Amino acid sequence: MLHERIHRNDLLQRVISREEAASRIKNGMVVATSGFTKAGDSKEVLPAVAERALTHPLKITLMTGASLGHGTDGKLAEAGALAMRLPFQVDPVLRRKINDGEVLFIDQHLSETAEYIKAGHFPPIDYAIIEAAQILADGSIVPTTSVGNSAIFCQLARRIIIEVNTVVPLSVAGVHDIFSAGTYPNRTVIPILSPDCRIGRPSIPVDPEKIEGIVITNIRDSAAEAASGDASTAKIAGHLMDFFSWEVTKGRLKESLQPLQAGIGKVANSILRGFVDSRFHDLTMYSEVLQDSTFDLFDAGKLNFASGSSITLSESYYDKVFGDFGKYKNRLILRPQEISNSVGVIRRLGVISINTALECDIYGNVNSTHVTGTHMMNGIGGSEDFARNSYLSIFVTSSVAKGGAVSSVVPMVSHVDHTEHDVDIIVTDEGLADLRGLSPRQRARVIIENTVHRDYRERLQSYFERAVKRGGHTPHLLEEALSWHRSLQETGRM
Amino acid sequence: MLHERIHRNDLLQRVISREEAASRIKNGMVVATSGFTKAGDSKEVLPAVAERALTHPLKITLMTGASLGHGTDGKLAEAGALAMRLPFQVDPVLRRKINDGEVLFIDQHLSETAEYIKAGHFPPIDYAIIEAAQILADGSIVPTTSVGNSAIFCQLARRIIIEVNTVVPLSVAGVHDIFSAGTYPNRTVIPILSPDCRIGRPSIPVDPEKIEGIVITNIRDSAAEAASGDASTAKIAGHLMDFFSWEVTKGRLKESLQPLQAGIGKVANSILRGFVDSRFHDLTMYSEVLQDSTFDLFDAGKLNFASGSSITLSESYYDKVFGDFGKYKNRLILRPQEISNSVGVIRRLGVISINTALECDIYGNVNSTHVTGTHMMNGIGGSEDFARNSYLSIFVTSSVAKGGAVSSVVPMVSHVDHTEHDVDIIVTDEGLADLRGLSPRQRARVIIENTVHRDYRERLQSYFERAVKRGGHTPHLLEEALSWHRSLQETGRM
Numbered sequence: 012m013l014h015e016r017i018h019r020n021d022l023l024q025r026v027i028s029r030e031e032a033a034s035r036i037k038n039g040m041v042v043a044t045s046g047f048t049k050a051g052d053s054k055e056v057l058p059a060v061a062e063r064a065l066t067h068p069l070k071i072t073l074m075t076g077a078s079l080g081h082g083t084d085g086k087l088a089e090a091g092a093l094a095m096r097l098p099f100q101v102d103p104v105l106r107r108k109i110n111d112g113e114v115l116f117i118d119q120h121l122s123e124t125a126e127y128i129k130a131g132h133f134p135p136i137d138y139a140i141i142e143a144a145q146i147l148a149d150g151s152i153v154p155t156t157s158v159g160n161s162a163i164f165c166q167l168a169r170r171i172i173i174e175v176n177t178v179v180p181l182s183v184a185g186v187h188d189i190f191s192a193g194t195y196p197n198r199t200v201i202p203i204l205s206p207d208c209r210i211g212r213p214s215i216p217v218d219p220e221k222i223e224g225i226v227i228t229n230i231r232d233s234a235a236e237a238a239s240g241d242a243s244t245a246k247i248a249g250h251l252m253d254f255f256s257w258e259v260t261k262g263r264l265k266e267s268l269q270p271l272q273a274g275i276g277k278v279a280n281s282i283l284r285g286f287v288d289s290r291f292h293d294l295t296m297y298s299e300v301l302q303d304s305t306f307d308l309f310d311a312g313k314l315n316f317a318s319g320s321s322i323t324l325s326e327s328y329y330d331k332v333f334g335d336f337g338k339y340k341n342r343l344i345l346r347p348q349e350i351s352n353s354v355g356v357i358r359r360l361g362v363i364s365i366n367t368a369l370e371c372d373i374y375g376n377v378n379s380t381h382v383t384g385t386h387m388m389n390g391i392g393g394s395e396d397f398a399r400n401s402y403l404s405i406f407v408t409s410s411v412a413k414g415g416a417v418s419s420v421v422p423m424v425s426h427v428d429h430t431e432h433d434v435d436i437i438v439t440d441e442g443l444a445d446l447r448g449l450s451p452r453q454r455a456r457v458i459i460e461n462t463v464h465r466d467y468r469e470r471l472q473s474y475f476e477r478a479v480k481r482g483g484h485t486p487h488l489l490e491e492a493l494s495w496h497r498s499l500q501e502t503g504r505m
Numbered sequence: 506m507l508h509e510r511i512h513r514n515d516l517l518q519r520v521i522s523r524e525e526a527a528s529r530i531k532n533g534m535v536v537a538t539s540g541f542t543k544a545g546d547s548k549e550v551l552p553a554v555a556e557r558a559l560t561h562p563l564k565i566t567l568m569t570g571a572s573l574g575h576g577t578d579g580k581l582a583e584a585g586a587l588a589m590r591l592p593f594q595v596d597p598v599l600r601r602k603i604n605d606g607e608v609l610f611i612d613q614h615l616s617e618t619a620e621y622i623k624a625g626h627f628p629p630i631d632y633a634i635i636e637a638a639q640i641l642a643d644g645s646i647v648p649t650t651s652v653g654n655s656a657i658f659c660q661l662a663r664r665i666i667i668e669v670n671t672v673v674p675l676s677v678a679g680v681h682d683i684f685s686a687g688t689y690p691n692r693t694v695i696p697i698l699s700p701d702c703r704i705g706r707p708s709i710p711v712d713p714e715k716i717e718g719i720v721i722t723n724i725r726d727s728a729a730e731a732a733s734g735d736a737s738t739a740k741i742a743g744h745l746m747d748f749f750s751w752e753v754t755k756g757r758l759k760e761s762l763q764p765l766q767a768g769i770g771k772v773a774n775s776i777l778r779g780f781v782d783s784r785f786h787d788l789t790m791y792s793e794v795l796q797d798s799t800f801d802l803f804d805a806g807k808l809n810f811a812s813g814s815s816i817t818l819s820e821s822y823y824d825k826v827f828g829d830f831g832k833y834k835n836r837l838i839l840r841p842q843e844i845s846n847s848v849g850v851i852r853r854l855g856v857i858s859i860n861t862a863l864e865c866d867i868y869g870n871v872n873s874t875h876v877t878g879t880h881m882m883n884g885i886g887g888s889e890d891f892a893r894n895s896y897l898s899i900f901v902t903s904s905v906a907k908g909g910a911v912s913s914v915v916p917m918v919s920h921v922d923h924t925e926h927d928v929d930i931i932v933t934d935e936g937l938a939d940l941r942g943l944s945p946r947q948r949a950r951v952i953i954e955n956t957v958h959r960d961y962r963e964r965l966q967s968y969f970e971r972a973v974k975r976g977g978h979t980p981h982l983l984e985e986a987l988s989w990h991r992s993l994q995e996t997g998r999m
């Protein structure tokens with residue numbers, strides 16, 4: 012059985028227990044691990060590190076592809092095992108520790124972590140802990156449900172621990188496409204001309220000398236929440252479908268649109284589902300995370316191809332997809348995140364990006380990370396890799412949050428992740444604001460008219476009018492600009 | 506004489522007066538014109554349009570490469586001839602009208618204007634007005650001191666007026682490299698692997714049928730200010746040279762560094778000059794605007810090659826450079842700005858970008874456009890094309906402005922052009938803050954300690970400490986965050 016998974020006798024000798032592996036990780040080390048939006052993370056070694064940290068002084072710097080499952084990120088945070096974490100997370104316990112200043116967090120564009128490591132901007136990696144479906148005869152490894160930063164971690168880490176996960180079907184082999192553009196000054200082009208371009212090899216090269224131990228697991232990825240939409244997300248999807256139809260009518264888009272990227276969370280998932288009953292067809296995705304909705308679109312015959320860096324599914328979709336992976340495999344590619352999120356490729360392909368905002372302001376700046384400008388939610392993830400370079404940059408959000416106590420459209424966002432330069436379209440349940448070709452004052456009128464909840468519209472209109480009286484290209488009342496957020500902090504309402 | 510400049514008899518027939526040409530431009534039209542940081546703009550037709558606007562109802566939308574000379578942008582603004590202007594400007598009169606709301610301004614990444622036009626996000630172009638050094642036998646045109654967006658304007662405009670400028674030496678022919686990656690879904694790669702890669706043709710293809718008129722001029726580009734540095738810029742340059750030396754010592758950079766980009770203005774110019782007496786050699790530039798300092802570096806034997814989109818010189822440098830252009834030509838390439846500023850190429854080459862901030866905040870966000878968050882200075886230009894995708898993103902600024910009345914480091918920037926994610930290094934005359942690998946609270950400490958003027962340091966420190974008590978990943982006191990700017994508005998001091 013294990014021979015199916017590990018094709019080298021010398022490496023079969025290196026199978027060790029999770030505790031033994033965890034004991035190699037020392038206080039102060041820099042650890043890099045597989046895992047992207049919960050998919051393909053460490054299920055044994057890092058949880059064992061968390062357990063060990065309860066009794067040993069053990070604080071590490073942990074870098075990943077993106078977020079890990081609660082069993083990993085949450086457990087490590089709970090145990091106080093994290094000194095620093097990057098570049099993304101979604102865990103409630105970790106989030107609290109980050110906001111308390113107990114864990115240092117670097118919130119980074121997902122395409123850039125690999126760049127920073129290669130450039131030496133970050134300290135060297137002591138250990139890489141990488142989940143694999145198989146180790147091949149040449150020592151290279153077949154990743155599981157994500158690629159993330161695993162290839163660069165394997166290349167640059169001093170030592171490697173591999174977790175072979177026997178619950179992942181062997182049929183995942185072949186879905187991955189591992190490519191590196193090399194290092195300065197001899198970097199090559201990334202020759203992707205369409206989402207289905209294969210440019211690399213199916214497994215991650217690994218120097219077998221560096222493999223210090225192999226741990227066997229059969230634990231599944233943490234399931235994503237089965238993110239079913241609600242009335243608000245259905246309205247958002249409806250506005251967006253109308254907009255795409257309009258673009259087709261005007262001759263700017265075809266019914267196959269252009270490669271789609273969709274962010275994480277329930278809003279993005281529900282919008283993608285909106286395509287199932289739409290006029291659009293022969294769609295493609297050039298995205299990061301492939302969620303349940305991607306497979307709905309395959310099943311509905313709407314989607315031809317999807318490229319991403321991970322597959323993150325709810326419980327029942329996991330059974331469906333990995334129970335019969337052959338059905339989907341030839342229409343999927345999983346890439347390193349520096350390729351799935353490559354700024355040059357995104358621009359070359361003309362991706363239509365759809366990401367979720369926490370809040371936006373009347374001039375089109377978007378905050379997707381910081382509640383009241385101070386408290387980290389998840390991180391910017393890959394949203395700005397896409398928004399900055401896409402053909403059309405779309406942001407979606409419900410017009411209100413917290414049962415109406417919070418307006419998602421405010422005078423001035425309290426933190427900026429996506430500047431006015433990078434936002435073309437804003438959609439809420441109220442409607443759609445098309446900002447292309449508009450100056451700030453024009454944008455304000457369109458945003459206030461189309462996207463703001465009625466409870467907040469008049470106040471926002473009044474803010475804008477009073478600001479205009481004071482003048483400026485982007486009129487603001489500085490003493491009032493952040494007062495909505497201040498009121499939220501003090502009274503729980505804007 | 507004119508036969509040297511216009512190599513087709515049919516086109517020689519189409520020479521018309523500047524007034525005749527200007528009369529073709531009607532109220533409400535969309536006009537696209539050559540010109541990038543004053544280089545290669547229209548010296549006859551657009552000034553004549555401005556004159557005509559004094560007596561005729563005439564308001565146009567004007568799009569360019571970047572800024573035009575005062576004789577063009579300033580005159581048009583003064584005459585009230587501009588309804589909308591994009592993507593960049595630096596003129597005092599135009600600036601005032603933008604801030605008064607009289608001229609609508611779209612402040613856009615310089616790499617993106619061509620994308621927006623091709624995508625149909627902007628309205629179609631009625632006239633392109635393009636300065637040329639020559640019109641060749643195939644109708645194609647040799648640009649002058651800039652390429653900017655001229656190639657895409659010629660391709661997509663309904664009609665074209667050419668200004669043949671006889672003051673520009675014929676020897677500029679061959680310095681330009683015109684390339685287009687094509688349109689969706691069949692875009693190709695931009696195959697630039699080093700700053701000296703030539704990938705295109707030396708002239709801009711033009712359909713001769715579309716050429717409605719040719720105007721002859723012999724007026725020079727507006728001269729750039731001879732931006733000599735001062736004590737503050739010398740200190741900034743010194744800190745930066747020390748930093749580069751440190752990076753060489755640590756083995757992260759070689760003495761040839763990586764391709765350099767430097768922004769506009771006196772600070773950037775003076776920093777580049779800092780390389781003249783440095784240990785660095787065999788430098789290259791992959792930049793936008795090549796200023797006086799580029800030629801100082803050539804003359805000092807420090808610079809091997811420079812790629813840009815325009816050459817913008819002071820009076821005396823203009824004589825020097827264009828008086829003997831053969832001396833420099835084989836070490837220069839001028840490219841369309843979607844190529845000089847291509848996000849994918851910038852990342853591939855590992856550009857070191859150096860841009861100027863108006864202000865930055867304690868967490869590393871940078872404002873380079875809006876004074877007190879409301880009043881447009883120039884525009885974002887290409888700074889974020891580079892900052893977002895560079896190997897090292899450096900921002901420079903004097904620690905104070907307006908004779909000390911303004912601190913360039915503030916609790917929270919009043920407008921964000923470059924987010925914390927996109928800023929690696931901040932340098933003022935006080936010192937250098939290296940933000941790589943730091944979380945927000947760590948960044949705040951480094952910025953306050955190293956870059957803030959002593960008159961403001963204690964207050965900033967106190968802000969940060971009180972904010973930390975309130976908590977959050979990025980601590981702020983919302984009621985106080987913009988109070989420094991509010992005080993500047995009310996009292997003229999922070």
Ligand SMILES: CC(C)(COP(=O)(O)OP(=O)(O)OC[C@H]1O[C@@H](n2cnc3c(N)ncnc32)[C@H](O)[C@@H]1OP(=O)(O)O)[C@@H](O)C(=O)NCCC(=O)NCCS
Pocket residue numbers: 273274275276277278279299366367368369370379380382383388389390391392393394409412413417418419
């Ligand atoms: C912005 C983001 C948090 C929205 O998540 P979502 O699940 O789609 O949307 P929700 O409406 O459920 O919002 C999530 C939470 O934020 C809260 N929220 C939303 N808007 C808010 C606002 N303006 N102020 C305060 N809280 C807000 C919601 O109430 C909810 O809180 P709860 O979990 O306590 O109920 C999420 O998309 C994200 O992290 N984006 C950034 C990263 C990214 O875009 N990645 C994509 C490429 S990797």
Ligand SMILES: CC(C)(COP(=O)(O)OP(=O)(O)OC[C@H]1O[C@@H](n2cnc3c(N)ncnc32)[C@H](O)[C@@H]1OP(=O)(O)O)[C@@H](O)C(=O)NCCC(=O)NCCS
Pocket residue numbers: 767768769770771772773793860861862863864873874876877882883884885886887888903906907911912913
């Ligand atoms: C930011 C920018 C305006 C600085 O210009 P500069 O000539 O290098 O620097 P200066 O220090 O002379 O500043 C220019 C003006 O801004 C003012 N200024 C600078 N910092 C200020 C601040 N924090 N608040 C208010 N005014 C400020 C200066 O006082 C000066 O005003 P003045 O002309 O009335 O004296 C300029 O670099 C710019 O427009 N940058 C954005 C575009 C860009 O980066 N392009 C590069 C690629 S195209």
